[in-house]
Amino acid sequence: MRISGLxxxxxxxxxxxxxxxxxxxxxxxxxxxxxxxxxxxxxVAKLVEDTTAFTAAVKAGEVDKAxxxxxxxxxxxxAIEPIAELFSDLDVSxxxxxxxxxxxxxxxxFPGFHRIExxxxxxxxxxxxxxxxxxxxxxxxxxxxxxxxxxxxxxxxVGGAAVLMEEVxxxxxxxxxxxxSHTDLWDFRGNFDGARKIVELVxxxxxxxxxxxxxxxxxxxxxxxxxxxxxxxxxxYVTYDKLTEDDRKVLAAAVNTLAEDLSTLRGKLxxx
Amino acid sequence: xxxxxxxxxxxxVLDRRRLLAGLGATAxxxxxxxxxxxxxxHHSVADAPVANAASPLDSVPHLGxxxxxxxxxxxxxxMVASFDVLARDADELEALFRTLTARIxxxxxxxxxxxxxxxxPPADSGLLGPVVRPDNLTITLSLGASLFDDRPxxxxxxxxxxxxxxRFPNDxxxxxxxxxxxxxxxxxxxxxxxIHALRDIIKASSRQMILKWKQEGxxxxxxxxxxxxxxxxxxxxxxxxGSANPDSSDGAEMDRVVWVGQEEGEPAWAAGGSYQVVRIxxxxxxxxxxxxxxxxxxxxxxxxxxGAPLDRREGSEFDVPDYTRDPDGKATPMDAHIRLANARxxxxxxNIILRRPFNYSNGVTRSGQLDQGLLxxxxxxxxxxxxxxxxxxxxxEPLEEYIKPVGGGFFFTLPGIRDAADYVGSxxxxxxxxx
Numbered sequence: 001m002r003i004s005g006l007x008x009x010x011x012x013x014x015x016x017x018x019x020x021x022x023x024x025x026x027x028x029x030x031x032x033x034x035x036x037x038x039x040x041x042x043x044v045a046k047l048v049e050d051t052t053a054f055t056a057a058v059k060a061g062e063v064d065k066a067x068x069x070x071x072x073x074x075x076x077x078x079a080i081e082p083i084a085e086l087f088s089d090l091d092v093s094x095x096x097x098x099x100x101x102x103x104x105x106x107x108x109x110f111p112g113f114h115r116i117e118x119x120x121x122x123x124x125x126x127x128x129x130x131x132x133x134x135x136x137x138x139x140x141x142x143x144x145x146x147x148x149x150x151x152x153x154x155x156x157x158v159g160g161a162a163v164l165m166e167e168v169x170x171x172x173x174x175x176x177x178x179x180x181s182h183t184d185l186w187d188f189r190g191n192f193d194g195a196r197k198i199v200e201l202v203x204x205x206x207x208x209x210x211x212x213x214x215x216x217x218x219x220x221x222x223x224x225x226x227x228x229x230x231x232x233x234x235x236x237y238v239t240y241d242k243l244t245e246d247d248r249k250v251l252a253a254a255v256n257t258l259a260e261d262l263s264t265l266r267g268k269l270x271x272x
Numbered sequence: 273x274x275x276x277x278x279x280x281x282x283x284x285v286l287d288r289r290r291l292l293a294g295l296g297a298t299a300x301x302x303x304x305x306x307x308x309x310x311x312x313x314h315h316s317v318a319d320a321p322v323a324n325a326a327s328p329l330d331s332v333p334h335l336g337x338x339x340x341x342x343x344x345x346x347x348x349x350x351m352v353a354s355f356d357v358l359a360r361d362a363d364e365l366e367a368l369f370r371t372l373t374a375r376i377x378x379x380x381x382x383x384x385x386x387x388x389x390x391x392x393p394p395a396d397s398g399l400l401g402p403v404v405r406p407d408n409l410t411i412t413l414s415l416g417a418s419l420f421d422d423r424p425x426x427x428x429x430x431x432x433x434x435x436x437x438x439r440f441p442n443d444x445x446x447x448x449x450x451x452x453x454x455x456x457x458x459x460x461x462x463x464x465x466x467i468h469a470l471r472d473i474i475k476a477s478s479r480q481m482i483l484k485w486k487q488e489g490x491x492x493x494x495x496x497x498x499x500x501x502x503x504x505x506x507x508x509x510x511x512x513x514g515s516a517n518p519d520s521s522d523g524a525e526m527d528r529v530v531w532v533g534q535e536e537g538e539p540a541w542a543a544g545g546s547y548q549v550v551r552i553x554x555x556x557x558x559x560x561x562x563x564x565x566x567x568x569x570x571x572x573x574x575x576x577x578x579g580a581p582l583d584r585r586e587g588s589e590f591d592v593p594d595y596t597r598d599p600d601g602k603a604t605p606m607d608a609h610i611r612l613a614n615a616r617x618x619x620x621x622x623n624i625i626l627r628r629p630f631n632y633s634n635g636v637t638r639s640g641q642l643d644q645g646l647l648x649x650x651x652x653x654x655x656x657x658x659x660x661x662x663x664x665x666x667x668x669e670p671l672e673e674y675i676k677p678v679g680g681g682f683f684f685t686l687p688g689i690r691d692a693a694d695y696v697g698s699x700x701x702x703x704x705x706x707x
Contacts, residue, residue, distance in 0.1 A: 220479075249482055253358045257479035267392035 029154050029269065032201035036157050039197055040080045044144045047076040051140045055133035058116055061126045070120065071183035071236055074113060078190025079197070081167060082160025087146055093139050097177070112136055114180075121180035155271040161198035162262035164191045169255045173248070175240040185228060185237035188251070192224050195262065206268055213268070217261050220254045227251055317628050318514020320494035320505035321348045326461040331406035334380040337544050338531060338688040339696070341410030341457055342651050343520040343626070350459040350630040351466050351488040352550050352647065354452030354681060355481040357419055362704045365426070368480040369697035372413060372456075373689060375476050376696070379469050382406045397475075399468040407465040411473075412457040413696050414548040414683030419453040429703050432537040433547060433655040437682045440663055442672040449552055449679025452484045457548070457649065463490065485679065487552050489630025489647035504579065504589055508555050508631050508644045509674070511572050512579035515589040516614055518624050529624050530651050541699035544687030547655040549625075551648040552632070552679035558641055560674045571670045573608030581610070592616060612665045623665075625650045625658040645675070655682060 050073035057066040077084060077095065085091045092100070094112045101107035105118050111132060119129045168191050171177065178184045199217060207214065227247050231238045243251075266272075326348065332340045359365040382404045385396035396404070420430035439445055456473065458466045466488065474483060491505040504512040518529050532538055532545045560568070569576055579589030583603035595616055598604055604611050614620050627650045634643040652658030686697045 249356050249358065252482045253479055256482065260475065260478050263393045267389055270391065272391055 028205050029158070029202070029271075032205070033152050033154055033157050035201050036198065037152050039201075040083050040147060040152075043076045043080045044140075044147050047073070047080075048140050048144050050076065051137055055137045058120075058126050058133040059130045063120060063124060063126055066116070066126065067120050067181070070113070070117060070181055071178075071186040074183075075186055075190040077113075078187045079194035081191065081194065082156060082163045082198075083147060083150070083152070084143060085163070086150070086156060087143060090139050090143050090146070094136065094143070099176075112139070114178075117178065117180045154269075155266055158198065158202060158269055158271055159266050161195040161265055162259055164195040165255055165259035165262055167191060169252070169259050173252050173255060175243075178240070182239035182241055183237070184240040185231055185243065188224075189228060189237065192221065192228075195258065196221050199262070199265070202265070202269060210268055213261065213264075217258065220258050220261070223254045224251060224258075227254075316504065316514055316517040317343060317346050317520045317626060318504050318517050319345060319502040320492060321346070321461075322502060323493040323495040326408065326493070328405040328407045328461070330408035330461060331380065331382070332408060332410050334376050334411070334689060335691055335694075336688045337690065338546075339410075339412050339685060340380070340688075341412035341459055342546060342628070342685065343526050343530060344410065345520075346491060346628050346630075347408045347459050347461045348493050349461065349463045349466050349488070349490045350457065350628075350647065350649070351470065351486060352649065353456045353458070353470055353486040354416070354484045354550075355454045355456070355477075356484050357453040357481045359480065360423075361425065362701055364480070365697070365704075366695075366701045368477065369413075369701065370695045371477050371480060372411075372473065373695040375469075375473050376411045376689070377692075379404065379472060380406055380409045380411060397468060397471045399464050399471070404468070407461045409458070409460040409465050409469060411469060412459075412548075412685060414455045414457070414685040415697075415700075416452050416454065416681055416683050418451060422453075426700075426704055429539050429541065429700060431532070431539065431542045431545070431547070431684045432535070434684045435655075435682060437549075437680060438660075440677065441667050442675070443677045446678050449485045449487070451681040452683075454481060455548065455550060455681065455683045457550075463488070487632055487647050487679070489632040491630055507629070507646055508557055508633070509560055509568070509572070510576055511568075511574060512589050513629060513646075514627055515574070515579050516592075516610065517627055520626065526626075528653070530626050530653055532653050535653065539703060541703040542684065542687065543699075546651045546653060546685040547658065548683040548685045549648070549650050549652075549655070549659040550680040550683065551677050552645065553648050554643065554645040554676045554678050556641070556674050556676070557644050563674070570605050570608060571674075573604045573610035582608070607669055609666070609669055609671045612669050613662050622657050623661045625652045625662060648680070651685065 050069065054066060054069040054073045057069055081091075081095075084094070092111075095114070096110070096112060097114050098104040098107070098110055098118065101110045104110070105122075110118075113136065115132050116129055116136065119125060119127070119132075168188060172184060172187060172191070175182065175184050177187055199214075199221075203214065227250050228237065230247065231242060330347075332344050334340050357365070357368065359368055384403050385394075385398070387402075388395050400407075415434075417430065417434045417436045420427050420434070421436075436451060437445075456470075458469050460466045460469070470486070494503055494505065496502060504514040504517075507513040518525050520526060527533060530546050532542050532547075534540075534543060563571075565576065569582065573593070574581055574589070575585050578587075580587040581591055581593035581604065583593050583595075583598050584591050593604055593610070593616060595604065595611060600606075601608075601611075606612075614623070627648070629649055630647040632645055632647045637643050650659055687699055689696050
């Protein structure tokens, strides 16, 4: 077991004190949650590394290089969104969209990845982006620090699988997330990987009792994989506009169904 | 479930018929009596719902030769939701139809909602409380041409006249509000019931179909006068809408006008179904309200206050205009909406449709005008002879200055769910399997 080191004693304390009727299940969750913390920690380390290179390119005025690094850098963030979103101040400054601001793209408060995306693709320029890049890197490092000292709440971890699907279902399947770069399929990849990781970690706990459930969930993840595979391009994916209407429908139904099914995962594990 | 109000409602209709028959005779009288026809015997689906008469216990049977929600009286709230269907083969389509049938059977009959472990998401949205009551709910399923066209195994079974809604000259169709593989019309006394039903269906069918567009609407309920008569509801142009609808209590008339039978060229599985047309028709209400009263009446062909035809202004909305006595359009302009739509001659009888519209009010346009209009829904046994022909007659009408169709679609309403062992669409599935 790789529990020691990354899992704090506080995790155990929290789990043990999380209520009378879920104790048994929660004890079983100690290992999956420790594993998940390792996963998130590795992802956020990669995020810091990639964001360092990405923001350096932005500050150096290297538009093409920055564009090439944009989607792969975001991949790590998208995979750990359920945890990243626990820090709502950072989520806003790292990943909010123009719609969140009254003056949209023209709003001086519009920050983060999508502000840089807007400059790179819509203006084909890095002009004025240096302070945004500095802030983004600082925020990502801050996120890494906060995650390191975070006690992972079991219901947030397990519920995170559904949260990732809800994100895609509500505001991503339409292609509105990466509206300037159209790199949405990369984000999908990150979200699905993040959700599937959570399912894999808790699978042993429900494998016997919930075989049909897992079969359905696996089938939908497989549908997603098969569909996304058609759009693979090198290490990443082609732009969202290449997604056919038929495949968009297939993905939408798979996402909605995963959201429905995974919304029961917490309950199946006895988490309140 | 027996609706205790059914008796009262039937009594209403009878009173109304007697009363209007009497009025008609008085108003027409004399030499006209021989030629005058009256629509006073009609029981129209477009009668305004009677105020304070609706009960949460009202129920419409969901089993029968035909689906509910077509010839039964329109309640105060309605919506159409259009979906894209994922089914790749007959088994998957049957599974969808069975899922929907199960939801229809529960929602339209009502009952307690399942109680689950509180650690799980609830089985029901809870909008209607712990016990769902039928509230006059009907759920009507219809299929779009794309469902057939995109599936080679299903394409040979497409109803003869079903096609993708074409663009008419005054249309400004928004792709996000048009077409779809499957439409669901949901009607009920209250909006909460229609929304509850939609959310229930979406939750139950998430792996089988995805929502494409939706439009809700409602019709005003009217307090009957001291005489107890029911009137047609008014649309957002302020005119009565539905006065000339065929009599939906006349089974033979409905068989002729609404239901597909053994018509030439129609697949056998389609018998008992109907063609559904949905049109989201925006009304430019600010401009309409700035149009002279007399011009409004000439554009529609009816008096605004009572709905009486212009050639008998003292009559009622149920009086039938006599265009043979007005060949030059002096009373009713030749291009008035109701005259173009129905010339009231022998030939036009073939083009009668059953209208079942709702008014919608959505919000504000970018120009700062109200986004209001008509969720037009109609049913007919022959799409070409019905709506398409009527709309072609209306093309270029003066009313076009004030209306703009922006969405909708053509669909085929499936035959009814015959009994508790049947499911909606079973005849199509059997046909597709070659059974």
